[in-house]
Amino acid sequence: MNKIYFDYNASTPLAPEVVDAMQPLLSDFYGNPSALHWAGKPVKKLLQNARIQVSELIGCSPREITFTSGGSEANNLALKGFYFKNQHKGKHIITSTIEHPAIVNPCKFLEKVGAKVTYIGVDQYGRVSPEEIEKAITNDTILITIMHSNNETGTLQPIKEIGEIAGRYGIAFHTDASQSVGKVPVNVDDLKVDMLTIAGHKLYAPKGIGSLFIRDGVKLEPLIHGAGHENGLRAGTENTLLAVGLGKACEIASTQLGDPKLKDLTDYFWSKLTSEFGEKVVLNGHPEDRLPNTLNVSFVRKIGQDLLDAIPHLAASTGSACHAGRIELSPVLKEMNVPGEVGMGAIRFSLGRYTTRDEIDTVMNCLIQIVR
Template sequence: MEKHIYLDYNASTPIAHEVIDVMTPLLSDYFGNPSAIHWAGTPLKKLLNQAREQVADLLSCNPHEIIFTSGGSESNNFALKGIYFKQQNKGKHIITSKIEHPAILNPCKFLEGIGANITYVDVDQYGRVSPEEIEKAITKETILISIMHSNNEVGTLQPIKEIGKIAKRYGIPFHTDASQSVGKVPVNVEDLGVDLLTVAGHKLYAPKGIGALYIRDGLEIEPLIHGAGHEFAKRAGTESTILAVGLGKACELAQRNLANSQINELSDYFWLELKNILGDQVVLNGHPKLKLPNTLNVSFVHKSGQAILDSMPEIAASTGSACHSGHIDLSLVLKEMKVPEHIGMGTIRFSLGIYSTRAEIDYVLNKLQAIL
């Protein structure tokens, strides 16, 4: 059998075996509508409530503050558009960063097209925003601040707690896209000081098609999907109990695995061995310490990241640049971090997960040494 090594966990995770186990009975044994108050519906409602509690436990919030969505993109759209449409009588100004995921940047572009005023703050060479720059950008019209918890490409963690204090001081709702960080680092909404927080199921070993938006109790937000009174009248549509149960179980597993340092140790080993083998020919992108423990974004100097991956097709990872007619296009994140083209063109993001092994990392190291 051809060898396959998966090091693209930031793109998507496999569904955990324990998650599959709890979802399987719902394919046949449970089929009712969770809103129905009879024998076919009430067991589904109970499972849905349990899943909501599991998500809430991971984020340290109340279950009724968790709204199930179809994933990270919907949650981000819900946060941005929901606040804008509800609060636009108070102002139309939103603050975000230049390196947000397209699920933030593109809704912002949409809102700009209907009258919103968006400020995109810069980042430093590590991909980190400055809380001081966030505060400078605040005006009397500011109705929302949205800064990602961790960057999906380089893994840099943002100073969310510091920004949360600023937002609270000015009375401005604060949203963070925590799609990449939930399940990898502790995420406590009270500690972070956020009012809205995005969760994406397929980033933490749950299925695709399920996510959640934490909405702080008392915060007024316009629903993105109108209809009946599902999800506390905040998100219409009959809930997919099977997907919610999967997300709930994944959050329960994440709670247990947060104390496990295996992924962090494996990622550190990977980087140290790369440096030992290649020296100055390899560069780390993102913050060296304030980053996701599983994410290793590196550049092979004067090399093509895509060419390297093409030389080892059995290894799944992501590049940070693309070549079009001889011209190198760096990712938006690398551009905003001011990474030089001769470095950025050789970028590969290796993102590890709970099923990654030392043997796999050694295999990749040997392949890279042979290729380079």
């Protein structure tokens, strides 16, 4: 059978337009963007254009965009950079229990060097309560970091409400929007965030590139010291090739945010599942406030990985790709109090720009044979 890819939350293929935009940098534009001669100036212009394209997607100034090697580095820069620069103001950080390891592990590291971290739980849909976050605030709190959407369930968090709370208390607010940018509208002013993470390979750009939005006035200690690249926040000659790819991907995404295709396909898939399996299939995550492409479902009293192993031509996951291969209840589902007999049967189907109804029908036919 033809291979079918339903794992867009793990990584997306490169958009053809992105490949085309990057191609000249593999041959013609090879100068250092910091150089002031004929070879460097056009590369610097391409880098700045990419910065503009990223900034326009999330509604900020180009100077507020710092390119990184991906979402993990952006998260580390946001958390460690802010803590080390501002620990004289306080040492308390608030986050949630369902964050990506790229947030959880930096928090655990900071705890080793003196930070105090409060982990807020979630409800049955995987959403944090703004009220619980406000209750956790102390005079020592300097930073709140809550993901915009969960990578496993797709559940969207009440970021704007949390941002308003953070603003009232004068606390910096960061959100990891790696899974959200390009799938749903994301505007840094609407969300009231001070920092926001983007990962290129989640929106049809290359792996190894991302960015961190840092609102003017927010001070960070760089993780990489050297020359003054990226406004002094990330030393090292910029990876213009990948930055151009990210910029083009953001430009494309800005033109497709209103397209209902992804939500229509996801709804179609869910309707087929419920029609065929009834109460033997359960939706994990919020029924409405979630990413339009993400369908995390449990086949009750089945093992999700066993089902996927029986469909070798299908690429999907039993949770975050970072946990692939582990036959145990997802930590996210565990925090949502999903029963073991339900959670162990979880599969995350994440659709994308190139998904078709025919592919969904093919997967359904396979599932019908295997589950029964």
